[in-house]
Amino acid sequence: MSDNPVDMRDGATIGANELLARAAAEDLRAFRALTVAVDDFFLPEESRLDERTRSALGGLLRNLVETVESEVREHAVRLLSARNAADQAEGLAGEESQVLARLMRSGLLRDSELMAELMARVRQELIGSALPMHAPDDPERPSLINRYIQHPDRVLATGAMAVMIAESRRRGSPESGQLAQSDLPAELHHRLVWWIAAALRERVAGQAGEATIDLDRALIDAAQRSLSAYDEGDRLEAAAMRFAGAIEAQPQELPQLLVESLNDRRIVLFTALLADALGIGYELAREMVLDPAADRLWLALRALDLGRDPIAQIGYALCEGDPRRDLEAFADTLDTIASISADAAREALAPLKLHPDYRAALQALERTEKAP
Structure with missing residues (x-):
């Protein structure tokens, strides 16, 4: 018998319970x-993300979170330092960030509106970058956007320059990978800022113990500063819509403008010109442009009375830029598309001009099971 007997039953019991819980x-x-x-495994092939899109979506999401997080965190650290909360400032600044991983685990980033916007933005940019290059007929003739920058009409020149600035801002810094701003719709930017502030608080609050009031105030102030500084009107899409409205393209001018915007690989401008001509919002026009089936797009082009040749040029460019599209199938249906009258196309598209919230409500009802 041991001179110092120790009852191991409690320790063994605790160990077994821990192992069972882990198992x-x-x-x-x-x-x-x-x-x-x-x-x-059972996801339909047409619904599956290709690797290029998946990689671009992951990169965009990471850059968005890191951009907003950096802005909120840095200002909160300055506030905490100024308010004599050095320990919390050090805790907020010191550790390697886990905000993106925490938001991923939480499921918050599964927000359908956020992911729809990011998916559309990624696909828009991938198609735009893959559009075929077109040498101008006249080598001395500037590109579409550069011609408008040099336009004597100050409104048009300013609008074109705003588009170029917004394009540059959207690309962000190639060195850091961070963006100049989130470039999200205001409501989505609002959600993301508060989610990130909450994730930063959670990470540091454990070190702060019960003394979290300074941390909370600093993060709230930093988040509100980010929100107050954000202007949705600076988004690339908003700048393109303002520019398209300033152009006031006449029916005889529109086909060439649409074709030339794709030739210049400016798919955002193409979409804005389409939206302005149809009298619909940018998001709905973007849905038409990004839809690989493109039935609504062909109807829209015919509703605008575009002829066979410009429709063929637009269809070919989009098929070249988007691997999901079937060029042969488009060629087979081109004559049918061209044969649709403009009046018939306008009538078919009339429901798209309903109030967006009303349309969304109708679609929401259609997606639910009908009562017996």
Whole structure:
């Protein structure tokens, strides 16, 4: 018998319970992983993200979170330092950021409106960068946007310059990977800022113990500063819509403007010109342009009375820029598209001009099961 007997039963019991809890958690993780894998396996091929889109979407999401996080964190650190909360300032500034990972785990980034916007933005940029290059008929003739920058009409020149500035801002810094701003619609930027502030608070609050009031105030002030400084009107899409409205393209001018904007690989400007001519919002026009089936786009072009040749040029450019599109299928249907009368096309598109919230409500009802 030992001279110093120790009862190990409590320790063994605790150890066994911990192992059982870990095993149960592992079973749950394995089940969730299997569920995701099964869902992925049965996902229709046409709904599956290709690697290029998946990679671009991941990069955009990371850059957006890091851009907003850096802005909120840096200002909060300055506020905490000025308010004699050095320990919390050091905690907020010192550790490697885990904000993106925390938001991913939380499920907040699964927000359907946020992901719809990011997906559309990624696809828009990928198609735009892959559009075929076109040498101008006249080598001395400037590109569409540069011609307007040199335009004697100050409104047009200013609008064209605003588009170029917004394009540069959208690309961000190639060295840091951070963006000049989120360039999101205001409501989505608002959500992202508060999610990031909450994630930063959670990460530092454990070190601060109960003395979190200074941390909370600093993060709230930093978030509100980010929100007050954000101007949705600076977004590339907003600048393009203002420019398209300033052009006031006449029916005889519109086909060439649309074709030339794609030739210049400015898909945002193409979309804005289309939206302005149809009298609809940018987001709806973007849906038409990005839809690989493109039925609504062809109807829209015919509603604007575009002829066979400009429709062919637009269709060819989009097929070249988007691997999801079938060039042969488009060629086979081109004559049918051209044969649709402008009046018939306008009548078919009439529901798209309804109030956006009304249309969204109708679509929401259609997606639900109808009552017996």
